[in-house]
Amino acid sequence: RSAVVERAEELPTESVPANRRLGRRARLGRWRASQKITYSQTPDLYGSPPAPAVGVRTTREREGRGRGRVHRLHSTLMPSSRTFRYSTYGDAVRLLQSLAASAPHLTDLSTTQSLFGLSTAGTCVSADGSRGPCLNYVLQITNKATYTSSRPEVLISGALHGDERVGVVTALELCRWLVERYHHDEWVKRLVDTRNVLIMPMTNAIGVAQKTRAENGIDPNRDFPFDQSPSLCMQTIAARSVNELYRSHLLQLVVTFHGGMQAIGYEWGAYPYYYSGSAHRSPDDNMMRQISSVLSSFAGSGNVPGNRPYPNAPMNDLVYPVHGGMEDWGYAASWDRGKVRTCNPRTYGGYPQAKTSYGDGDARAFTVLVETSDSKAPYEGSLGAESGVYMPGSAGDGHVPRNMRLALAAIDLVQPYVSAWQVATANPAPNVVCVSWSVWGAIVVEEAAILRRDSPSSPWTVADLADGHGQAVTKLAQGVWGASSSPMRPVVKTDCVTLGLHAKGSAELAVRARVDPSWGHAPASKFAPGTGPQSHLAKSRAAGYSSKVGTHTLSSRLEWMSQPLLANASSFKHFRRHN
Ligand SMILES: [Zn+2]
CATH class of the missing domain: 2.60.40.10 (Immunoglobulins)
Structure with a gap:
């Protein structure tokens, strides 16, 4: 049954008996007119x-x-029934360029090389077969005509590990969804009108191109200055790209896609907060726990055999602690300063130490780890189709619609x-x-x-x-x-x-x-360090908080x-x- 029929059947026909003779669609029109909505x-x-x-x-x-x-x-x-597919680095770049060209009023396509003068990690192949520097693309999507500096900002990272491929397709298709549906989808329009969405489909660009986890042998998700040695952080272009975005935007919510298991993980995930038994919670646990649970239930299982709704828990309970993980760094480098030492890497001609000295607002984002799927590159036929994004559990659902829903929920949740x-x-x-x-x-x-x-x-x-x-x-x-x-x-x-x-x-x-009154309070027990919530997102809904990063501002309400x-x-x- 089509939804039009379904809607018509919900109409209060008893109040409009004359309309019974009409077809359902006409009745719907009559009813609609009579309601003056x-x-x-x-x-x-x-x-x-x-x-x-x-x-x-x-x-x-x-x-x-x-x-x-x-x-x-x-x-x-x-939405159409177009099915989702893996794409090469070159195809992904071509899609981003065509989306940006089609909607200049909504998008800015740039690279962290052009924006911040970063090096390139190596050589990649374009869609036309030519070889050139691997570039770390960022598509910024927002209604530029009405832009203000207080518009809340969200970052979606497709793949810090290049061989974990669901997040790349998800991020690319999310770009397409937000741009192409802007004029046809009221929810998408509101999100694009009221948020500044940054999407980096191939955070580890050369890893995506080569289908390898690391960037030139270095794991980008151990490459951040949080409980990490100075010589072992900011070694990769992927991590430096993320670092530059955090330093130049007031990011409130960040989704970082990975693969190899199914889970949503939140802070803490570092050794100092790992204890045998169960891990200590973060001061923002109320907000993190609630949002992760919402993301899990809205994502659903994607109608993929063997999938189940994402379990969600602190990373230290879910996986294992790491040194230099992006998530704890992105949440706490601006305030848990005892864990942060400035980086002094030797790769790519080094990286200025000032770039890992943080202002008060740079790194206070709720940074959510999403492990998309048991396989890092599941069978292409299980990725799903456009028709599944708003129809969870339908034939068109799959790994990608599931995670597009998750990302849309995150973008929505950044502001009431x-x-x-x-x-x-x-x-x-x-x-x-x-x-x-x-x-x-x-x-x-x-x-x-x-x-x-x-x-x-x-x-x-x-x-x-x-x-x-x-x-x-x-x-x-x-x-x-x-x-x-x-x-x-x-x-x-x-x-x-x-x-x-x-x-x-x-x-x-x-x-x-x-x-969301509980977001402004630390959890009842077993959290560390002993302080109130520290994230921009939790504090944005409580009284008396403001912050500034670059030109971007936040005043709580x-x-x-x-x-x-x-x-x-x-x-x-x-x-x-x-x-
Ligand atoms: Zn990973």
Whole structure:
């Protein structure tokens, strides 16, 4: 069955008996018109090819308030059935170049050689067969026209180990997904409009080209200055490339793909925090544990035989401790300074020591290790297809859709986003407005309130519920990443408020949310060192934190507001979205 039919069957047909004679699609159109919901999709997309997957079906948490079914249709175009394949270094470069050329308003393609003057690790073969220097490409994806220095930043690393190949395809296809679907996929558009996404599909470029783990014999994931000897760090171009990106961006969340087992690992993973029995947790464990669990459940198993949802735990519990691992370094080099000694490598003509002396904001990213698959290069037929990305468990699902979902979740989780829209009631009453909302980028909504103000110069105040039960405040709800919610089926809350406007009056409404309160606290016990949370990401949702790296800035916020909605007393039947 197509999703269009499925949606039609969910319609409250009993309230529109005259429509029973109509076909399902016509009935859907009638119903939609009768509900006066503001849809952002254009008519030509509506009802055409089957199945928006994201956001077409919604869950009502609270039955008592709000009337009429709440459906939020996103303008999501059905992906093609194109299957995913491994690509060579040359093919990957060609894809990145064509994506960048096709969307100059959304992308900047560069290399760490051109950006930071790094050396090249050797010679690679281009798509046309010519040989040239191996370049470490970075595709930056964001809406450049609206860019501000406070836009949150995420880095996706495809492969620090060149023979672990699922992450390379995942990162490349993620580039394509974000660029090509920008105009057809409401979720993708919002992510690209509100995040600065850096994607490095071939972090260890020469390793990817040669299908070898190391870069010229040196393991890049022991090459970072965290519990590592000065002569044994920053020896590889791969590690230097990562180092330069951390130093020039305010990275909050980093996904680093590997392969050879299935797991999501988080800090700590270094010897100083390894103890027999079970490992000590990091001060950011509340946030890390919750996000890793969300990434695991949204990724699913990829519908690949033998796969299971990713176990997720601190790396010291999951695998084994290492010296010089990227993850602990990326999380803690800016504040756990006793573990960091500046590097003095001899390779590629050396590397300035100042490059491993860190400012306060450089290395505080939640750096998530993802071990994608038991095989480092699974059978190509198990990689999946575009059609599987938003349809977990379907025939098109596979290793790559699974990890694209994981990366999309990480990009979403870097910042809360309150989505609010007005819905009509089945029995409209004067001065009553019903507002639905959901909170993206968040797991727990600690408190949400519907606010109103009568003019842009007046202060926001909490609106009163139309049923007389007090103020429109909800305590403890699920964010879109809550346990029984996901972008495919986001939890939506609805409340109706009374406005008390005069005949010609108007008011603005907005939803304000406070989210993920536990992130601002260290875990209850057994964590080290004895300090509060240190990551940008955890601190960005608590009071009184700010940071700066290069031109990039971060100011924490306790409360997140939706775009305002405009309600006119004179035209309650014609609410429109105002943003
Ligand atoms: Zn690896």
